[in-house]
Amino acid sequence: MTQNPHVSDSYWLQTAPGGAPHPALEDDLDVDVAVIGGGIAGLCTAWELARAGRSVAVLEAGRIAASVTGHTTAKVTALHSLIYDKLRRTRGPEGARLYARSQTEAIERAAEIVDELGIDCDWETRSAYTYVCDAHRVEEVRAEAAAAKEAGLPALFVTETRLPYPVAGAVRVTGQAQFHPRKFLLALAEDLVRRGGRIFEQTTVHGLDEGEPCRVSTGTGATVTARDVVVATHYPIFDRALLFTRLSPRRELVVAGTVDAGRDPDGMYITPDENTRSVRTTPYGEDGGKRLLVITGEHFTPGTGDTRERFARLSAWAREHFPGVELTHAWATQDNDPTDTVPMVGPLHPGARHTYVATGFAGWGMSGGMMAGRLLARQITGEECAWSELYDPRRLRTAVREAPSFLKTQAEVARHFVGDRLRPAPPVDSLPPGEGALVRVGGERLAVYRDEAGALHAVSSRCTHLGCLVNFNAAERAWECPCHGSRFDTDGKVIQGPATRPLERRDI
Structure with a gap:
């Protein structure tokens, strides 16, 4: 492979x-x-x-x-996965209608700006789909289609799409857009x-x-x-x-590669199945013969698990579902989910x-x-x-x-705040080049990275936001806070907030 x-x-x-x-x-x-x-x-x-x-x-x-x-994946749409049925239940029909109206007007405003300023940003009108392949989830999608239509979107339940694999059911909303952000x-x-x-x-x-x-x-x-x-x-x-x-950070991975323009699935797709999969394409090259396929998924809390394995799974999924795709790009993005x-x-x-x-x-x-x-x-x-x-x-x-989502979020933060301090620390000498880990040096737990030349880079392991311990993301070579999502480079410089101060340097 x-x-x-x-x-x-x-x-x-x-x-x-x-x-x-x-x-x-x-x-x-x-x-x-x-x-x-x-x-x-x-x-x-x-x-x-x-x-x-x-x-x-x-x-x-x-x-x-x-x-x-x-x-970002750069979809400009009011169809946000499976949200309208939930809004109808938690905010009432009027709340769902206001959400749909506000998001739709935002799309229209963006289109106006593109026209008014003459911006060449690969703006394309596309239908948006939320789909499932699991037949047991079809009723969720039917309910979402009904709620989205009631909220004022041109939504329809369908079982056929332009994806190169079958789906059990999908919500389709026409008149959405994608662009180069x-x-x-x-x-x-x-x-x-x-x-x-x-x-x-x-x-x-x-x-x-x-x-x-x-x-x-x-x-x-x-x-x-x-x-x-x-x-x-x-x-x-x-x-x-x-x-x-009231916020929980969520990181997702992206892989992209070229496909023939004739294999464009002609839409923007997302499914909650398989730890989320999002699919779209964008113009690629000058002759129009190719499109860049952009696939997002494998969401996780920053600073947890093996990101390299997640990239491997997402790449394998892309090749299985879009045979012949030549993957050329890989990156990651981060979002914050509100508890309500x-x-x-x-x-x-x-x-x-x-x-x-x-x-x-x-x-x-x-x-x-x-x-x-x-x-x-x-x-x-x-x-x-x-x-x-x-x-x-x-x-x-x-x-x-x-309250349930709030308590779950805070329990997860507490688990990291306490539990991460109890994990065993490997010896510094065991770190191979290109790897990082939390190690104990002189009674202090430090975040230590060994670069490809063998030199050690040591910083404080305490996130400068609220003091949680950071963990190493080996695929992106960054220190990440699992509590609130702050990210730092291997020398402690802030890559992403809410932290505003770097991790303090340490000599070992």
């Missing part, structure tokens, strides 16, 4: 590297709105606000549209700057003073003063709202007056991020929005319904 493709940057990052980087923030700045985070939610919010006449600054710790948004967002960022917006990269935010005005302190030493602040860092970097107790299903977009906490948050998109950040941009812009500019209450992070009426 052909070896798995080497884990590297996503196809989206490789094919849209971007132009000159934006500068880091060096001097104090005064704006109407500071947006923390340069992914799809942050950039869409900033663009909508700039369009409304507000002065805006985007603060991004790395490069814009390069973190979670740069590794980097090309879209880099063009949006250019237009944001043309409208007077400011973008600062390599600018880590460390503090937030919620006064009037608010003040945001950064790792460069500069301060941004703003009337309003939006925290759009995927997983909130500030814990004052305790949103981390619905994203949290709105005021940061019950006492917030000028601070807002966007998080918990559960793998559907493309439509969710665009929805969040419109919703937050309306709230900041004082406009009414019909679905503000649905997404409000301060919602309390769902507290009882989300």
Whole structure:
């Protein structure tokens, strides 16, 4: 069997590297709105606000549209696996209708932006499918089709698709879309700057003073003063709202490879079977004879299990179900699942007056991020929005319904916080090149990585977010926190939050 493709940057990052980087923030700045985070939610919010006449600054710790948004599957759809039947039961028919309407309007807004700005981002209209191959789950899909149709989507239960293998049943929703997320967002960022917006990269935010005005302190030493602040860092970097107790991080793997254009399954597909499988294609090459098949699945909690085995399973599934596919790319993405299903977009906490948050998109950040941009812009500019209450992070009426998921999430965090400290530690000398492990050195448990040249890289094993112990992801060569999903490179530098400070270096 052909070896798995080497884990590297996503196809989206490789094919849209971007132009000159934006500068880091060096001097104090005064704006109407500071947006923390340069992914799809942050950039869409900033663009909508700039369009409304507000002065805006985007603060991004790395490069814009390069973190979670740069590794997405990039489906722009309102069909989010099996959600509408659950929403109908937990939020009522009106809640399900508001969810469908808000997500559909987000898709329409994205299409308007593509046309208005003339963005070449491989935008394609496609039908979206949620399917099952297990006949025992067909009734779930039938119920989902009925709930999605009742919510206002053009949904239909079908048993035939363009996939090269049979399905037991599927929900089909027409009029959805897919695109190249980097090309879209880099063009949006250019237009944001043309409208007077400011973008600062390599600018880590460390503090937030919620006064009037608010003040945001950064790792460069500069301060941004703003009337309003939006925290759009995927997983909130500030814990004052305790949103981390209502979010669970989920990592998924992606493999991609070329197929003949005639074998395009002509749709966007997802199934909860087999630990999730998601399928779509995107244009590839200039002659139109090939498509890039993008397959996602094998979701897991960061820092748990063998990621290399998971990549092997996903690659084997791709070759079995799409014979002849030549796998060329492999990467991973990360999402946050809210305990009550619905994203949290709105005021940061019950006492917030000028601070807002966007998080918990559960793998559907493309439509969710665009929805969040419109919703937050309306709230900041004082406009009414019909679905503000649905997404409000301060919602309390769902507290009882989300209690089982909440307790399960916290039990898992507690298990890692205590149990990971009891695991036996291997000796340093046993580490082969390219591997990492938690070892005891002088009474302290350290995270130690041995590079290919044999040199050891040692850092503190305590995540700088809330103190859980990190674990090593050998496929991606990163330290990951299983409690809240923070990720660090082998020298301790933050790759992904909510942590904002690196793991401390240690000498051994």
